[in-house]
Amino acid sequence: MPIKDVFLPLVGQPRGPALVAIEKCVAVAADLGARITALALEDEVYQRPKVMLPYDREAAEASSSREASDTQQLLNAFTNATSRANIRARSRTGKVPADQVAAVLAEHARFSDLTLLPVKPHDNRTESIVEAFLFGSGRPLLLCPEHLADELRPEFENVMIAWDHSARAARAVGDALPVLQAAASVRVVTVADDKTEAIVQSGTALVDHLREHGVHASFETAKGSGSSIGKVLGSWANSHGMDAIVMGAYHHSRLNEIVWGGVTKTVIGQPPCWVMISH
Numbered sequence: 324m325p326i327k328d329v330f331l332p333l334v335g336q337p338r339g340p341a342l343v344a345i346e347k348c349v350a351v352a353a354d355l356g357a358r359i360t361a362l363a364l365e366d367e368v369y370q371r372p373k374v375m376l377p378y379d380r381e382a383a384e385a386s387s388s389r390e391a392s393d394t395q396q397l398l399n400a401f402t403n404a405t406s407r408a409n410i411r412a413r414s415r416t417g418k419v420p421a422d423q424v425a426a427v428l429a430e431h432a433r434f435s436d437l438t439l440l441p442v443k444p445h446d447n448r449t450e451s452i453v454e455a456f457l458f459g460s461g462r463p464l465l466l467c468p469e470h471l472a473d474e475l476r477p478e479f480e481n482v483m484i485a486w487d488h489s490a491r492a493a494r495a496v497g498d499a500l501p502v503l504q505a506a507a508s509v510r511v512v513t514v515a516d517d518k519t520e521a522i523v524q525s526g527t528a529l530v531d532h533l534r535e536h537g538v539h540a541s542f543e544t545a546k547g548s549g550s551s552i553g554k555v556l557g558s559w560a561n562s563h564g565m566d567a568i569v570m571g572a573y574h575h576s577r578l579n580e581i582v583w584g585g586v587t588k589t590v591i592g593q594p595p596c597w598v599m600i601s602h
């Protein structure tokens with residue numbers, strides 16, 4: 324199914340990298356020929372009514388104004404980017420309790436083909452939002468690393484599939500088919516120190532399946548050599564000039580990922596490029 328309707332959450336502060344990431348996400352939507360919908364959410368903080376001195380009231384009003392200004396700056400960046408890209412777009416705003424932001428965004432994502440999400444490196448709130456999307460939206464997620472936003476290209480000519488033979492990886496490949504079909508180069512990569520017959524058969528079978536969809540991919544393995552799989556994938560993507568990685572999320576339980584780390588948490592923590600991820 325083609326990607327025709329994408330969703331862009333707007334949360335956080337309008338710092339430089341965040342604004343660049345918004346522009347890059349809009350450019351990706353334009354390249355896909357999709358409509359883009361932005362939702363800007365503010366944290367709704369409950370405060371017990373109390374008697375306030377005049378200067379306290381001024382401080383509270385200034386804080387409220389600053390929050391509104393942050394949201395407006397994010398929306399302005401989105402509006403300006405969509406105008407330059409000449410893309411169909413719409414935007415909405417809202418205010419919800421801070422602990423409900425992730426769930427509300429995930430619910431809205433159910434009504435889109437793909438969510439584009441700017442992510443900050445090693446940020447706990449970002450990780451909680453990503454997790455909410457993966458387990459609560461039923462839709463694929465495209466991570467845009469803010470720390471690399473200036474360098475990212477909106478066209479995915481070189482795409483890497485992180486293949487671990489799992490059902491989640493297969494789901495990710497299916498979700499990413501429109502992106503894979505448009506790519507100039509697709510490389511299926513499995514991280515393994517030993518290139519066993521089972522690994523080769525699985526990778527070859529995926530390449531054969533993709534060929535039926537007009538995707539001419541190659542298969543290869545990358546040695547782990549004691550490093551975490553997430554870091555190996557990131558290094559491989561960087562050294563081979565990949566524009567995007569397609570991967571499944573949380574092959575192990577979330578508890579194991581939290582306690583021991585894991586591929587998903589490593590990649591979410593600091594994506595090496597665009598990452599299209601599904602669960």
